[in-house]
Amino acid sequence: GAGCSGGGSSSSSMASCRRLSGAGLREVLGPAQGLLFDCDGVLWAGERAVPGAPELLERLRRSGKAALFVSNNSRRSVAELERRFSRLGFRGVRAEHVFSSALCSALFLRQRLLGGGGNGSGAGRVFVLGGEGLRGEVRDAGLRLAGEGEPAPGEPVRAVLVGYDDQFTFAKLAQACGYLRDPQCLLVATDPDPWHPLSDGQRTPGTGSLTAAVETASGRKALVVGKPNTYMFDCIVERFGVDPSRTLMVGDRLETDILFGKNCGLATILTLTGVSRLEEAQAYMASDSAAAKDLVPNYYVDSIADLIPGLDE
Amino acid sequence: AALPGPTPADWVQAPLDPAVRAVLVGFDEHFSYAKLCQALRYLLRGGPDCLLVGTNRDHRLPLEGGAGIPGTGCLVKAVETAAQREAFIVGKPNRFMFDCVAGEFQVDPARTIMVGDRLDTDILMGNACGLTTLLTLTGVTALDEVRGHQDSGCAARHSLVPDYYVDSIADLLPALGE
Numbered sequence: 001g002a003g004c005s006g007g008g009s010s011s012s013s014m015a016s017c018r019r020l021s022g023a024g025l026r027e028v029l030g031p032a033q034g035l036l037f038d039c040d041g042v043l044w045a046g047e048r049a050v051p052g053a054p055e056l057l058e059r060l061r062r063s064g065k066a067a068l069f070v071s072n073n074s075r076r077s078v079a080e081l082e083r084r085f086s087r088l089g090f091r092g093v094r095a096e097h098v099f100s101s102a103l104c105s106a107l108f109l110r111q112r113l114l115g116g117g118g119n120g121s122g123a124g125r126v127f128v129l130g131g132e133g134l135r136g137e138v139r140d141a142g143l144r145l146a147g148e149g150e151p152a153p154g155e156p157v158r159a160v161l162v163g164y165d166d167q168f169t170f171a172k173l174a175q176a177c178g179y180l181r182d183p184q185c186l187l188v189a190t191d192p193d194p195w196h197p198l199s200d201g202q203r204t205p206g207t208g209s210l211t212a213a214v215e216t217a218s219g220r221k222a223l224v225v226g227k228p229n230t231y232m233f234d235c236i237v238e239r240f241g242v243d244p245s246r247t248l249m250v251g252d253r254l255e256t257d258i259l260f261g262k263n264c265g266l267a268t269i270l271t272l273t274g275v276s277r278l279e280e281a282q283a284y285m286a287s288d289s290a291a292a293k294d295l296v297p298n299y300y301v302d303s304i305a306d307l308i309p310g311l312d313e
Numbered sequence: 314a315a316l317p318g319p320t321p322a323d324w325v326q327a328p329l330d331p332a333v334r335a336v337l338v339g340f341d342e343h344f345s346y347a348k349l350c351q352a353l354r355y356l357l358r359g360g361p362d363c364l365l366v367g368t369n370r371d372h373r374l375p376l377e378g379g380a381g382i383p384g385t386g387c388l389v390k391a392v393e394t395a396a397q398r399e400a401f402i403v404g405k406p407n408r409f410m411f412d413c414v415a416g417e418f419q420v421d422p423a424r425t426i427m428v429g430d431r432l433d434t435d436i437l438m439g440n441a442c443g444l445t446t447l448l449t450l451t452g453v454t455a456l457d458e459v460r461g462h463q464d465s466g467c468a469a470r471h472s473l474v475p476d477y478y479v480d481s482i483a484d485l486l487p488a489l490g491e
Contacts, residue, residue: 166321168346173383194394195353203357204321205349205395213391216372217383 017281020269020299025310033246034066040073041252041274042304046199049088050273052305057090059311068236072226072256074102074163074190074207076133101190101226102134104235105161106141108225112186113158114142124158127179129172134163159186162211173213180218191226197275228259250304254281254295262294270297271304324350335364338392340385349391356396369404375453406437428482430454432473440472448475449482
């Protein structure tokens with residue numbers, strides 16, 4: 001995929017994981033034109049908004065700063081996410097502001113299978129391992145799903161898309177492998193997340209674990225659309241023309257959100273209301289490994305509500 | 314036991330069996346996300362006190378005509394990825410099964426031949442256990458795969474190279490007496 005522009009945080013030195021507060025907060029937020037937010041663990045946890053998060057978005061809007069949303073969660077369509085924002089008390093967030101891995105996977109497949117346009121005939125079908133939200137995004141992108149409608153006889157399956165699939169079975173795994181015997185058939189995954197937290201501290205397996213099964217069975221490596229890969233940022237830039245040097249990435253998961261920010265040339269803020277603990281960031285900072293350094297955020301806050309004092313009244 | 318409700322949010326409310334001390338992943342044509350979810354719950358509850366064991370890592374079971382079905386290795390990988398830990402694999406190429414055989418019977422590795430069709434399981438285990446290794450070509454491996462390992466500069470790949478090969482185990486018959 002396209003590379004990402006540098007700028008923003010220095011790419012040669014390691015970020016230093018500084019708590020963002022007081023004067024530092026104003027210095028960082030002042031020049032920013034916009035913020036990219038992960039959703040789960042940042043804006044809300046389960047069915048509960050993070051206290052102060054809706055107010056933060058409101059204050060960003062009043063300050064003239066953009067707020068866009070980039071989520072690895074492939075369960076929901078962006079239309080469903082727009083309703084979720086509203087239901088949880090966030091005002092003014094429209095579907096066009098929301099970049100989910102479901103949407104971006106569909107856009108990616110549209111690019112690869114339909115090219116620059118056309119009516120899709122001969123583009124082939126997509127076999128989707130995932131729920132109705134993901135399937136809908138693929139359909140909305142103009143693609144046909146395997147096993148649906150009136151497939152043309154012998155119309156080949158040109159892509160297998162692995163997403164969050166709580167109805168995943170051995171039979172579907174076998175079916176996916178059958179399609180992947182054709183080297184022309186793409187293997188795409190919505191995101192690499194190995195698990196997701198549930199509100200009571202338990203975990204549910206993520207797309208990454210299902211993708212590992214498909215990769216092992218097929219001998220193929222998946223193209224992963226979601227964070228920390230940069231494709232979703234390309235989608236954002238294409239739609240909104242964001243300047244990475246004036247944009248901050250806010251997330252809760254070091255291995256996806258913070259690395260994504262680093263890969264896209266964005267300064268990063270870790271919020272502690274989600275998956276990653278401060279100790280983990282500090283351990284990466286102390287590590288000798290070059291790869292670990294890229295997982296260290298520039299800044300951290302206990303919650304995104306802590307950003308509010310950095311904005312003008 | 315049946316899981317309450319249709320969604321993961323329901324499944325994680327089901328009580329866990331307090332006696333479970335190991336998750337064992339074998340070939341399971343009824344593998345599902347729900348089972349993966351339960352496996353993850355036991356592994357998180359038990360931490361290092363709950364074993365994670367896989368029967369083998371074969372990624373594919375070949376069928377006639379070049380088709381195949383996913384092997385146990387795929388299911389093991391799914392659990393390992395979700396739990397972010399590595400399984401203990403009992404099957405070849407791990408020497409555990411050879412040790413079981415050698416413990417039951419008087420097996421002298423120097424006078425024992427391992428016969429198999431797969432380099433990264435059968436032959437690798439045989440070589441690691443000091444057996445003479447014999448590859449048969451009636452299964453998954455073609456000879457040029459072996460040549461590739463032989464010609465590589467890599468010690469790890471050399472351990473996949475058998476001492477001998479036959480087109481089929483029937484070729485051994487002439488060497489045996491009346």
